[in-house]
Amino acid sequence: MVSVDLLPLLYQGAVTTLKVTVLSMGVAFLLSFLAGFARLSRRKSIRLVSSVYVEVFRGTSLIVQLFWLFYALPLLGIELTALAAGVAALGLNYGAYGSEVVRSAILAVPKGQTEASIALNMSPMLRMRRVILPQAMVIMLPSFSNLAIELLKGTSLVSLITMADLTYQGMILRTFDASRTFEIFGLILLMYFVMAYPLTLMMRWLERRFSAGRV
Template sequence: MWIRMLVAMLAATLLLIALLSANAEYRLFMPGLLEGAVLTAEITVLGAVLAVFMALIAALAKLYGPLPIRWLSTTYIEIFRGTSALVQLFWLYFVLPQFGIFLDAFLVAVLALGLNIGAYGAEVVRGAIVSVARGQWEASIALNMSRAQMLRRIILPQAFTAMIPPWGNLFIELVKSTSLVSLITLADLTFKAQQMNQSTLKTVPVFTLVLLIYLAISLTVTIAMRLLEQRASKGLTRGRVA
C-alpha cells in the first residue's frame, strides 16, 4: 500500500512538472534545470556507492579489527559525523590545495558527501549487526564457521534487512546535501536555479520547478529502498521457512 502511495505521489509530481513546463514562463528554465538535475543525480549515485562501501568497512573494522584499526575507524566516524558537510567540502576543495593536493570539484563533492553519509551509515551497519539474535551467532559457532563465513552467510544477510530503512533516510539526506556542492562551483540543480533567479528574477517559477525536481528524485530513492526492503524481507522469510 505504501509503495503504491509513493508511486502515485511520484506520478503526480512528474505530471505537475510536465504541466508547468507547458507554460512558456516555466518552459524557459527546464533545459538548464534538467542539466543540473543530471549532475545532482550523478553525485547522489556515486556518493551513495562510496557511503555504503565506507560504512561497511568502518563498521566491520570497529567491531572486529585490531585495536589500531578500531581507533582509526572510530576517528573517521566521529570526525565526519561531528563536523559539517559544508566544512568538509570547503576543506577538501579549498584547504587541501594549500598542501599541494588539488582535486576536481566533482571528485570533492563525491568524496565529501560519500564520506559524510558513510560515517553515519557505519553506525547503522554496526547496530544492525549487533542486533542479530544471539542464537544465530551461537548456531554459526556450533557449525564451526570462521568469523568471515559467519558474517557472509548468516549475520550480514539478516542484518541487511534491518539496515535498509535507515539507509533510505541517509540517501534522502544525501540528495538534499548535494545542494551544497553549488558552493564549490559545481553547476548542480541548486547552482542552475540560483543563476537563473539572479539573471531573470523569476523566483516563483524557478524555485517551484526546483522543489518539484528534488521531490521527484527523493521519491524515486524512497520507492527503490521500499522495494528493496520488501524483497529482502521476503527472501529472509523464505530462508527461515526452508
C-alpha cells in the same frame, strides 16, 4: 504554466545532481561497511582508526568538510576537481553515519544465531555472509533509505564550490530574472521530489525483498 526556457538549464543541473548522488552513494556505501566492520574488529588499533574517522566526520559540518577539500587541500599541493571534492565530502560524511547503522545492525542480530553457526562449524567469513549479514540487512535498510534521501538533498551544497548542479542552475536563472523566483524554486522543489521518490520506492522494494520469509 512553467516557461520552457527554464527547463534546459534545470535539466542540465538535475543530471549533475544525479551524477554526484550516484557516485557519493557508492563511496558512502563502501565506507559504511568498511568502517562498520572495522569498529567491530578485535584489533584495538583498527577500532581506534575507524572511531576517529566516524567521530571527526559526524562531529564537523559537511559544508566545512566540503570547503576544506576544495579550498584548503590545494594549499598542501593536492588539488581536487569540484566533482571529486563534492563526491569525497558527501561520501565520507554519509559513510560515517552509515557505519553506525552497519555496526548497530550487526550487534542487533541475536547472539544465538552466532552460537548456532559456530556449532555448525562455519568459518567467521561464512558465518557473517550466510547468517549474520542477511538478518542485519533487514535492520539496516530503513536507516540506509533515510540516509540516501538525505544525501540526495545534501548534494545541493556542491553549488557552493561552483558545481553547476540543480540548485546552482536555479540561482543563475534567478539572477537573470528575480521576478520568476517563485516559479524557478517551485520547479526545483518538484525536480528534487521526482528524483527522490523513485529512490524511496527502490529502498522499500529492497526492504520487502530482504524481509521476505522473515518475521
